[in-house]
Amino acid sequence: MNLRRFFTRTQSAPAARDRLQLLLAHERASAGGSDLLAKLRDEILLAIAKHVQIDSDKVSVKMERGAQVSTLAVDIEIPFEAAAKKAA
Amino acid sequence: MGKVIVVTSGKGGVGKTTSSAALGAALAQGGDKVVVVDFDVGLRNLDLIMGAERRVVYDLVNVIQGEAKLAQALIRDKRVETLYLLPASQTRDKDNLTAEGVEKVISALKSVFDWVICDSPAGIERGATLAMRHADIAIVVTNPEVSSVRDSDRIIGLLDSKTLKAENGERMEKHLLLTRYDPARAERGDMLKVDDVLEILSIPLLGIIPESMEVLRASNLGTPVTLADERSVPAVAYFQAARRLKGEDLPITIPGERRGFFGKMFGRKAA
Numbered sequence: 001m002n003l004r005r006f007f008t009r010t011q012s013a014p015a016a017r018d019r020l021q022l023l024l025a026h027e028r029a030s031a032g033g034s035d036l037l038a039k040l041r042d043e044i045l046l047a048i049a050k051h052v053q054i055d056s057d058k059v060s061v062k063m064e065r066g067a068q069v070s071t072l073a074v075d076i077e078i079p080f081e082a083a084a085k086k087a088a
Numbered sequence: 089m090g091k092v093i094v095v096t097s098g099k100g101g102v103g104k105t106t107s108s109a110a111l112g113a114a115l116a117q118g119g120d121k122v123v124v125v126d127f128d129v130g131l132r133n134l135d136l137i138m139g140a141e142r143r144v145v146y147d148l149v150n151v152i153q154g155e156a157k158l159a160q161a162l163i164r165d166k167r168v169e170t171l172y173l174l175p176a177s178q179t180r181d182k183d184n185l186t187a188e189g190v191e192k193v194i195s196a197l198k199s200v201f202d203w204v205i206c207d208s209p210a211g212i213e214r215g216a217t218l219a220m221r222h223a224d225i226a227i228v229v230t231n232p233e234v235s236s237v238r239d240s241d242r243i244i245g246l247l248d249s250k251t252l253k254a255e256n257g258e259r260m261e262k263h264l265l266l267t268r269y270d271p272a273r274a275e276r277g278d279m280l281k282v283d284d285v286l287e288i289l290s291i292p293l294l295g296i297i298p299e300s301m302e303v304l305r306a307s308n309l310g311t312p313v314t315l316a317d318e319r320s321v322p323a324v325a326y327f328q329a330a331r332r333l334k335g336e337d338l339p340i341t342i343p344g345e346r347r348g349f350f351g352k353m354f355g356r357k358a359a
């Protein structure tokens with residue numbers, strides 16, 4: 001290995017420790033049945049399905065579990081017809 | 089129609105997940121559309137090795153049980169556009185993997201991707217047999233060590249009897265990937281040599297991946313070895329293995345860590 005690359009590289013073990021701590025905190029919580037993000041995801045989809053017939057191909061869900069903040073993005077295409085029908 | 093590869097070994101800890109991620113990334117880096125599927129239900133780790141552990145929304149079991157669409161469970165790699173991951177379930181029982189369910193998922197993936205790489209769990213139970221079931225090509229990951237070679241032999245037997253190809257009387261294409269190889273120790277006579285392993289298992293060699301610090305480093309960072317440092321010795325070995333998978337006839341070289349002055353000094357002392 002090139003010596004300069006060897007000395008200028010940052011350590012990788014701290015990244016491993018941080019990633020594991022974060023992942024395990026989330027996994028331990030979900031093992032105890034309190035995976036809030038998954039619960040929210042399922043309940044949001046249910047709530048919307050009550051009002052609109054959802055085409056499951058038009059649903060995209062993204063989650064990102066963070067140390068301080070996690071994000072949940074639910075992207076649903078609601079056709080104009082379905083929205084109008086329910087309103088009527 | 090894409091090709092289905094199973095990465096298998098029987099024995100645990102020999103480098104199946106590392107190799108699945110590295111080969112998948114290498115093929116995708118060349119522009120092919122690749123999905124790597126984790127079959128290790130209950131003990132998933134491919135997500136962690138590929139650095140996608142925080143972004144898992146749905147998994148293979150959710151798709152098989154009809155709780156999510158396949159497209160919703162696929163996670164796109166943030167670094168390579170054409171690389172996707174289908175994670176295993178961490179909390180569900182592996183009995184939820186059904187033969188019919190797996191078949192549906194694999195055939196759907198095959199129609200979209202150039203390569204479907206199935207990362208098998210260790211052992212010879214349900215997860216492992218389902219991972220190999222639909223394969224066109226098998227990569228047997230083996231360490232130059234007695235128990236690993238024995239377990240590989242067992243797995244080769246299963247590949248020739250329990251897969252769809254075998255049951256249809258076709259020949260399963262099998263390749264050996266020798267990992268954690270230390271040329272210096274083999275040279276000293278303290279490690280099985282490449283030819284020893286090849287003679288015992290008698291399947292063609294796909295590549296030799298040297299024992300290397302780069303592999304641990306890449307896993308620490310959650311980056312496939314071929315993405316972490318494209319010029320590192322194991323990365324080059326994986327790139328070559330990927331080219332051979334695509335049909336290129338490359339001569340196999342035994343990768344030696346090219347050591348600088350310090351490397352030579354410390355290398356000697358450590359030995």
